[in-house]
Amino acid sequence: MSQWDIVVVGAGHNSLLTAAYAAKAGFKVLVLEGAPRIGGDTSCEELTLPGFIHDPCSTAHNLIQSNPLMRNNELRLDQYGLRYLYPDPVFTMPFQDGRSITMWRDLDRTCAELARFSPEDAEAYRELLNDWQAMAPIVNDERENPPQPPQEIAARTAGSKLGLRMLEIRQSTALDIITQRFREQHVRAFFAWIAFMTLHPLDEPETGLLAFSLVAGRQRFSWILPEGGSIRLPLALAAIIEASGGTILTSKSVTRIVVEGGRATGVETADGSTYAASRAVVSSIHIAQLPGIVGEENLTPQFRAGIDRWKPSLSMFAAHYALSEAPRFRTEDGSMESVTMGGLESLGSLHRMLTGYRAGCLDLEDPVFLAITPTVIDATRAPAGKHTFKLISFLPYQLAEGPEHWDQVKDQVADRLFEALAPLTTNLSERIVLGRNVNSPLDMERRNPANWRGSCHGGASTPDQSGYFRPVEGWSTYRTPVEGLYQTGACTHPGGSVSGLPGRNCAAVLLQDLGSSLPARRPTRAAL
Numbered sequence: 371m372s373q374w375d376i377v378v379v380g381a382g383h384n385s386l387l388t389a390a391y392a393a394k395a396g397f398k399v400l401v402l403e404g405a406p407r408i409g410g411d412t413s414c415e416e417l418t419l420p421g422f423i424h425d426p427c428s429t430a431h432n433l434i435q436s437n438p439l440m441r442n443n444e445l446r447l448d449q450y451g452l453r454y455l456y457p458d459p460v461f462t463m464p465f466q467d468g469r470s471i472t473m474w475r476d477l478d479r480t481c482a483e484l485a486r487f488s489p490e491d492a493e494a495y496r497e498l499l500n501d502w503q504a505m506a507p508i509v510n511d512e513r514e515n516p517p518q519p520p521q522e523i524a525a526r527t528a529g530s531k532l533g534l535r536m537l538e539i540r541q542s543t544a545l546d547i548i549t550q551r552f553r554e555q556h557v558r559a560f561f562a563w564i565a566f567m568t569l570h571p572l573d574e575p576e577t578g579l580l581a582f583s584l585v586a587g588r589q590r591f592s593w594i595l596p597e598g599g600s601i602r603l604p605l606a607l608a609a610i611i612e613a614s615g616g617t618i619l620t621s622k623s624v625t626r627i628v629v630e631g632g633r634a635t636g637v638e639t640a641d642g643s644t645y646a647a648s649r650a651v652v653s654s655i656h657i658a659q660l661p662g663i664v665g666e667e668n669l670t671p672q673f674r675a676g677i678d679r680w681k682p683s684l685s686m687f688a689a690h691y692a693l694s695e696a697p698r699f700r701t702e703d704g705s706m707e708s709v710t711m712g713g714l715e716s717l718g719s720l721h722r723m724l725t726g727y728r729a730g731c732l733d734l735e736d737p738v739f740l741a742i743t744p745t746v747i748d749a750t751r752a753p754a755g756k757h758t759f760k761l762i763s764f765l766p767y768q769l770a771e772g773p774e775h776w777d778q779v780k781d782q783v784a785d786r787l788f789e790a791l792a793p794l795t796t797n798l799s800e801r802i803v804l805g806r807n808v809n810s811p812l813d814m815e816r817r818n819p820a821n822w823r824g825s826c827h828g829g830a831s832t833p834d835q836s837g838y839f840r841p842v843e844g845w846s847t848y849r850t851p852v853e854g855l856y857q858t859g860a861c862t863h864p865g866g867s868v869s870g871l872p873g874r875n876c877a878a879v880l881l882q883d884l885g886s887s888l889p890a891r892r893p894t895r896a897a898l
């Protein structure tokens with residue numbers, strides 16, 4: 371049996387981040403990844419044709435930009451091959467009536483787009499960004515630390531610059547905020563689409579901050595993506611771990627966390643190998659799968675009951691294309707290429723999508739889109755002059771006929787989405803398609819066990835699964851009922867997306883318990 375200080379299960383960006391901080395702090399770290407490659411939902415594959423580097427899951431690395439990891443360049447990831455690109459336009463949103471709204475990196479230019487619909491709404495956008503400036507320090511501080519109890523959060527919120535207004539915003543639905551602040555229907559659709567990009571249903575309570583945070587992050591950092599593909603972040607983290615004496619093994623699915631005397635002492639993998647951990651085991655196993663791997667008897671009844679209630683987050687459907695030219699989107703200023711395009715006709719279309727989703731129906735009459743062509747800014751991802759294109763829609767894993775039905779319908783669903791998008795472009799047609807690869811929500815789960823029930827953000831971020839309650843009330847500190855076993859990843863605070871915050875927060879707690887700490891602050895960039 372090989373011997374390590376810390377064994378980390380899973381090599382998604384969060385657990386790699388925990389491992390990197392621990393390795394840099396001097397611990398002997400082993401990372402075991404079940405898949406043949408590292409990265410989890412931040413990976414790259416030649417899904418269509420040789421030379422076409424696709425991001426099967428995430429592309430945008432926005433939320434990680436306000437993580438102290440990046441803000442203070444704590445691990446110097448830029449020295450390990452990680453370079454970010456900032457598209458301009460940030461994204462464009464064409465509508466079926468020929469109108470369009472484009473977000474530009476220049477705020478005045480974005481406001482000019484909004485003013486074409488309503489000068490009042492353009493002013494309301496500036497006000498929204500100002501309000502976010504007043505709220506961001508509080509929200510970022512919450513996200514960058516283990517969560518506080520709800521009464522503490524409420525007291526800090528009420529004491530913010532916006533005072534009770536911020537409390538009201540927190541408790542509202544994002545749709546209420548958008549309809550209160552913006553009048554014109556295209557403008558409302560524009561703000562609803564961007565607020566929806568972390569896949570929380572915007573009609574649910576306590577989603578109000580999403581109407582601010584996502585749009586402000588995009589306005590500031592653009593639709594930021596790593597040069598070379600999403601995998602560049604895990605690759606940089608892996609290089610740091612290895613440079614600090616750590617080891618990463620792939621095709622090592624962990625089937626058992628060994629618990630002796632109430633303490634996690636190592637793991638077993640599917641091939642029968644065992645790995646001992648003298649100080650800690652860090653898991654990024656999906657929380658719903660944890661009891662089967664650590665042993666139900668080692669968890670408290672309250673912890674198990676919390677996991678039994680766990681609800682998945684919304685799921686995505688993604689069709690990947692190799693194209694001979696980039697899609698050109700119809701805008702009021704002519705057709706244009708854009709790394710990112712949003713498709714939402716109206717707030718009614720969002721309601722329709724959420725209603726269909728909740729009923730397990732495939733309603734494709736008026737789909738909501740996210741279309742990404744990274745090669746518009748990053749030529750390294752495809753052969754010269756060619757493009758990678760990802761067409762995403764938000765469709766249920768749990769179909770009325772059962773999730774397996776996806777295998778029968780996914781190609782037709784991809785055809786229908788492509789046909790629905792084509793009229794919003796001047797050139798999207800079979801003529802420019804060189805190859806295609808379709809991933810249903812069921813395929814996402816097959817690709818990565820952490821995408822449990824198609825959940826691409828660990829689990830829903832409803833109030834009962836957020837903050838102090840994520841993953842289970844009383845256990846939001848990244849510790850678990852098993853001594854020496856820590857949990858990170860999208861199922862922990864502050865949830866899914868490429869934020870790196872579950873990974874860094876977990877590292878802070880782990881290192882503190884081991885008598886060490888995160889690196890001292892070395893500021894390089896102003897806080898958001």
Ligand SMILES: Cc1cc2nc3c(=O)[nH]c(=O)nc-3n(C[C@H](O)[C@H](O)[C@H](O)COP(=O)(O)OP(=O)(O)OC[C@H]3O[C@@H](n4cnc5c(N)ncnc54)[C@H](O)[C@@H]3O)c2cc1C
Pocket residue numbers: 379380381382383384385402403404405408409410411412426427428429430431432433622623624625654655656686688814818819820821825826827828858859860861865866867868869
């Ligand atoms: C289609 C899609 C598009 C997305 N787009 C974006 C986007 O543009 N921007 C964004 O911010 N977010 C996006 N997301 C969400 C985001 O990618 C994820 O929330 C995030 O990457 C999760 O990171 P993680 O480190 O917590 O876990 P993961 O990346 O899921 O990694 C977990 C790892 O653990 C491994 N593992 C699990 N169980 C075991 C085991 N028993 N033994 C060994 N290994 C195990 C898995 O194989 C996996 O590699 C998208 C997700 C999807 C599916």
